[in-house]
Amino acid sequence: MTADTLTSVLATSDMLEIDGLHAFDFELNAEKLLVIAMDGRAEKRWSFSLAQVEAATFDDTLQSWTLTGDSGEHRLICFNAFTGNNNDEDEADDDA
Structure with missing residues (x-):
């Protein structure tokens, strides 16, 4: 993976892994990156300023960002996630 900036990669990401925890709940806006993940029953939150996100570096060996x-x-x-279709029928049958 050749990475540009973390900001551009986050714009197209569907899920993150932060410190070994998977996070579907994250938001990048003009001010900050907010990441929320569950560690067992405990909710964990990380907040990074936009400057901290822009200063992140990509580690080619580990294929991850250091933030x-x-x-x-x-x-x-x-x-990046993909979604499947749970229909067992062909798409042509959807109009029937």
Whole structure:
């Protein structure tokens, strides 16, 4: 994977892995990146300023981003998901 910037990769990502936890709930806006994940029953939250996101570096060996926030250094992996069709019938039959 050749990465441009974390900001551009996040724009097309559907899921993240941060410090080994999978997070579907994340938001990048003009001010910050907010990531929410569950660790067992405990909710964990990470918040990074836009400047911290823009300063993130990509590690080619580990295929992940190193992101330094107020709580220290974090490892972030971005994923793109795909959706399947649960219909057992052909698409032509959908109009019937």
